[in-house]
Amino acid sequence: MPDGQLGGPGLPEGAPELPDAVDRPRVGTDEWVAQVEERREAGKGLTGLVARGWERVPAPGRLLLLLGPFAVFPFITNEGNLFRYGLITLIYALLALGLNIVVGFAGLLDLGYVAFFGFGAYLYGIMASGHSGHHLQAEIAIPIVVVASALVGLLLGLTSWRLLGDYLAIVTLFFLQAFVIFVNNANGGPSDFSYPFVGRVDLTGGANGLDRIDPLNFFGFKISTTEGYYFYTLIALALVMTMLYFVNSSRTGRAWRALREDPLAAEAMSTPVNRLKLLAFMFGAATAGFTGTIFGAVQSGAFPGDYDVGLLITIYAIVILGGLGSLGGVVIGALIVNGAPELLRSSANARFLFYGVLVLALLVAMRPWYRPLVVLVGTIAFGFAVHAIVGAAWSRGTAGHIEGGGALGRGLEHWVLLPTHPGRIAGWAYFGLIVAALALTMVRGWWRVLVLIPTLYLASFVWENKLVEQVSGATRLILLGALLVVIMNARPSGIFGTARVEVA
């Protein structure tokens, strides 16, 4: 946790906390208006420079800067990495763009979004796969999928006329559950419904999934390589981004923003609120359905487990991290949310990333400049001291080894405690770490430096003994969860978001 933002906005660094100052409802004060000074100040320092430079680049240039590196990526990497880091990131980014329309632009909390992604994959699979026996060309199938997704989006959007905020969230979440249950059973088997006119038909393959989906095939030109899909997705992403850029600055875009900022006021100004909501749902659903066709073709199959809440959380994390309402932010968000866990897959990489981010965060987050240095030096010294003391008193405590850690790993073996059977101790240390991290947010000034030193050491202890075991599983989701909480506390509208999104 980087800094004492929990102290609340508007409170100068290091000032003593007034009792209850943060929590007192500010009668008649608009949070957004009150922060205006602070936001104007945002242009200081290196980040400010970058931000202002970014603003000055014309829109096409920004697009090029953002997606250019992606275009180069295939030429410097192999196929496996291209798939893991490149293609999946692009697919997530495209998916997140669609969600950004619904949540970021129009401010509707849609928790059923990934159902449309699955809908696209399944519908494409039904029209073009060895499973169904139909083999439609992609140039016919994709428009059908996009239109059909938009129509289903329209139907779901109708609920938003009556339902607001949290209610809408829960209904859409149930919609997703219903979708998963449906595809899991619609195999014409004993537990399937009998449809009017056609009776029992195998639509989705049920729990066994719909496999042997055709590769995308435009006018007889077949995309068959990862590279092909990569460039296809990249072009689609660029097109969708451009389109959304224009939509966002059009009348509709402005009306969406009005709807997002204050639905009631928008309605009072005779904005066609209901129609706008439907439009947002349709745009979002169409984007997701379109992305679904890519994913179905890449994977040459669609399986019920692929379109569940886990993916929803990932996509939300991307949109929120990138900033609600920000188009470029989505790409950065996708890169972080997909790329970081992929790097975490190998524990050697994970170790570099973990300590690297820790040190970086410390250097950027702590002011003035000498404090992070004090903390770093203090932590290193603290670690060696602890290691020496424990090594003398309890030799089992330092007997463990780091496998395949390279030079960094060998160095760490002399610094961090590695008990031979860390199981239970590491569990308690994990609790301790959470408590210590929370305590950090409550102390200020030099006290924080003092608390930070053992906390950091504890963090590396827990990392080496517990978290590293499951880097690709639980750990990355734990980090994701913690990140969401921290970001919300530090910057409720996301990293690059400028929106003040209100669900009400």
Next chain:
Amino acid sequence: MRKVVVAAALAAAVAVLATAAWGAAKAPKKASSPSNGGSALIKCGKTRLIGLMAPFTGPAASIGINQVHWANFYKNRYNKTHKKKIKFVNEDTMLGASNGTAEAVKGAQALGSNGSVLGVVGPAGSNEVKAVTGALKGSGLGFVSGSATNTTLTTDRTRTGFFFRTVPPDSSQSKSVSAYMVNTLKVKRVYIVDDQEAYSIGLADEVQAQLNAKGVRVSRDGVSQSQSDFSAIINKIPRNTQLVYLPWQLPPKGKAFGQQMKTLGRGGIKLMGSDGLFDPLFSGLGNHVYDSFFPVNPSDARVAAFKKSHGGKSELFGAPSYVAAQVVTGAIDRACKDGKATRAEVRRQIKRTSIAVKTSLLGLPVKFDRGGDMVKRPFGIYHSVKGIFVRVA
């Protein structure tokens, strides 16, 4: 503060990109493109690389780790006695996890583009096998699974010559099971409860069809894997039902179902599980419990050795992965006789695998038929006697 967050995020993004590029630069370039179908010559060297795809983490990790243990057990035994070593390239498929089969495909892509990998053990789930087929086939890799039992995997001809398995398919299990129910237990009214997962539904469908064909009255219902309250469904089971069939994967769930049946006054009905429920937790319910299990020879010395090195647990569910590793390693050995091999060569050698009964952990010879199934694949039926499964058929 917000500046700091922006800066930290940008730093993280840069770090990701830099590490990815660095990793990419280190990785071997374009070892095999789909067009050559695995015909590139690979130097065998002192250490041969085999991909191991299994759910190391994720919801299925509790049984997936059995496979990892058994595969590594084979590796250690092999490396002790051979000069040329084998090494696994681990790819976590996170079976059942939130990202679905995408993780498996990522792993398959990574293995495909790692130019030194010669063959693959895994993946575990039938849907995973379907999802990775494209990627592995494209890079010419043969793959041998120790637990994907869906019948269509070998019959739909999409992966013939690439995919093999060391467990019998659902069709074998359902045949043994339904025959035992009808011929030995002589039941007339059966209730099948599946658990809504690919494995379970496939098996349940086949058993139901075969029982129906033999004139048994079958009712069918389903529960979800995350469900622990079965009372509503148990109430529905008529009291004159003679047998309840549970083709499930999670033994604790099987136990809970049996206990709740007792509470609701249906403790007398026979229970039959599938290979996923072959566990003391399930057999401990009482003498009314039956189960089926894939062929494995529990009295093999290797099982005892495994138990010794794994805290007394035999983790038999993972045993076919031992055989899968054995098959792939054997094929690589034969293909590498001249010091070089292609992936296609390894595939051909996998197909020619012939492990004699004496050296087979399964208690029967391992040979593959055209589709990639073992030629001999009988299923065993077990009956719980005093809490321990005893083979009866």
Next chain:
Amino acid sequence: MRSLFPPVDWSLFFGELVSGLTLGSIYALIALGYTMVYGILKLLNFAHGDVYMVGAFIAFFVLQWLGGPISPAVTGWLAIAIMFAVAMLGCGALGVGIERFAYRPLRNAPRIAPLISALGVSIFLQNSALLLWGPQFRDYNTFDLIGVKSYSIGKNFFISNIQILTIAASIGLMIVLTLLVSRTRAGKAMRATSFDREAAEMMGISVDRVISFTFFVGSALAAAGGVMFGIVFGQIFSLMGFTAGLKGFTAAVVGGIGSIPGAMLGGFLIGLTEAFSTGYLPGGSTYANLYVFALLIAMFLIRPSGLLGSPVIRKV
């Protein structure tokens, strides 16, 4: 001649009734926490389901600490009482902590912020449990602990002692809660805060303390639900919170969010819907969740404010 009405299968009917009430009482306990928090903060506390999961695990470890189900250090029923007490206190503290660190700083932020923060807490708790306690199922082994007995009244009515315990305990807890809210000073403060936070603060009520207290009570009730779940169904696992939380929230909405008797009613209604749709409708158990969903949609169409809720007036 076949009669127009087939004979009623009373065994099935009573069976589903009892199992619906058992399940419903657990849902009701979860729904109470949702409804209380929503009433005061207008916040959908996504992490509530995971607090319930943590409660079930705490009780499990307390049981292990007491010597396990086969040879507990104290008698079975006392062991259960201790499990309840520790889990409720522990989760109450957890709830207060979550509120203090994840929600309080966001009290004046746009409303989507605490919602996403809650989502983050939920993911965090779920995966921490996965990391620390593994993906496998844990078993309370209630059969060994208290000796489950099944009572029958007549030929068709079966009920077990643990089902009686669950239903009775949850109704007891609900009565205590109702008294707490309607009769005590703390309850009065809660009602006042829920009605108008600013006005309550001006009247000298410490809103922070009231909110902390609400989170404590709500989380403790969820923990009680978790322990009951473990006792009745035996199995607990780290991902059990999500679905249960969803059902609990649905119950709260159906009953009228913000209304305490409504949450109880909604909980029982959802439990009964699930049990009876499993028992009577085609493809019942597979589609039970869909039937619950249909109920929710129907409720929104007929009475958007829920069974016992008061209509929401939007203020400009």
